[in-house]
Amino acid sequence: MGKVKYYYDSETLSYRKIRRKKRTTFKYIMLFLTAAGLFGFLSFFIVSQYVESPKERELARELQNMELQYQLLNKRMDDAIAALENVEERDNAIYRLYFEANPIPDEQRRAGFGGINRYKKYEGFDNSQLIAETNKRLDILEKAIVVQSKSLDEIAKLAEDKEKFLEAIPAIQPVNNVSLTRVASGYGFRTDPFTKVRKFHFGMDFTAPRGTPVYATGDGIVKRADNSATGYGKHIRIDHGFGYVSLYAHLYKYNVRVNQRVKRGDLIGFVGSTGRSEAPHLHYEVFKDGNRINPINFYYGNLSAEEFDKLLEKASLENQSLD
Incomplete structure (x- = not known):
């Protein structure tokens, strides 16, 4: 009251x-x-x-999940692009060279889309840039796949009348995997075992015991089997035609003679350590039109995809060569 x-x-x-x-x-x-x-x-x-309301918290969780999904999508696209780039490299460096077709330039493979802004509909949101960039990368990836698919169609057509050519290409590993100790060095800059100076290594070194068989990697004619090239020791050169020559160095002994015609897989010599060599191994090179090219791209004839991936990983290490 x-x-x-x-x-x-x-x-x-x-x-x-x-x-x-x-x-x-x-x-x-x-x-x-x-x-x-x-x-x-x-x-x-x-x-x-x-203080967030239950609805706001739910929307925030959805936004976070969306951002995560776009990030995962971008990661998957990175993996797809890396795989596609590997196919494109082989396409330009091997397949199109095989059939004397002009390489496809990166500008054509990775070209964007001109004209109107295709991604304007994604503007005005908190994550507009992420969404637009992801869709842009996806569009470019899809276009690159279409370009590569058309290129492979073209290669398939060119291959119809190239049976002899394909038989001549150096397309197998010169030493069997069962005989290998390891892949000592690949194509690229490596440390010289004698001078310890970093220099370009133009072939691949396959470590194997002395006397391990060495095989011709493609059909051709033996042009050299001698010890008169500086550094190579006893070595063999096979002319495969079509501008391709393969070289097998530091041999223990030969199993062929000059001007002999050989078939892919024929035994031509044995692993040694002659010439400028630190240990028994085979130094293998491939030439195209007089220029050395990476032999890693020429083992599709006797390696599975898994074996090739392992070989590629080992050959990419920038270590010390054996010659």
């Missing part, structure tokens, strides 16, 4: 009870309600700024 208030009436010389007018009471009530409403609004505004 509220306190009763009085005032002193000087006319009657007595105390009278103060009676609040209804209008004043109504005004106080309205003021209280207004203040309460304003306080409630401010409280809601402040809370809504710093």
Whole structure:
């Protein structure tokens, strides 16, 4: 119960009870309600700024999941692009050279899309750049796959009348895997075992015991089987035609003679360590039109995909060569 208030009436010389007018009471009530409403609004505004609602938390989780999915998609595209680049390299460096077709330039393989902005519909969102860039990469990847597919169709057509050519190409590993100790060095910059200077190694070194069989990698004619080339020691050169020549160096002894015609897989010599060699191994090179090219691309004839991948990994290590 509220306190009763009085005032002193000087006319009657007595105390009278103060009676609040209804209008004043109504005004106080309205003021209280207004203040309460304003306080409630401010409280809601402040809370809504710093406290997430269940719906907002759900949307935030969906956004995080979307960002993660786009990142995973980009990772998968990186893997797909890497695999496609490996096929493109073989296409330009091997298949198209085989059939005397011009290599496809990177500008054509990786060309974007001109004209209107194809990705304008992705603008205006928090992750617009991520979404647009992912779709752009996907479009370019799809176009590169189409270009590569058409290139392989062209190669298949050219191959129809190239049976003899394919038989002549150096397309197998010159030493059997079962005879190998390891792949000592690949094509590229390596450390010279004698000078310890980094220089370009133009072939592949296959470490194997002395006397291990060495095989012709393609049909051709033996043009050299001698010890008169600096550094190579006893070595053999086979002319396969079509501009291709294979070289087998540091041999222990020969199993062929000059001008002898050989078939792919014929035994031509044995692993040794003659010439400028640190240990028994076969140094193998491939020439195209007088220029040395990477032999790693010429083992499709007797290696599985898994074996080739392992060989590629070993040959890519920048270690010390054996010659």
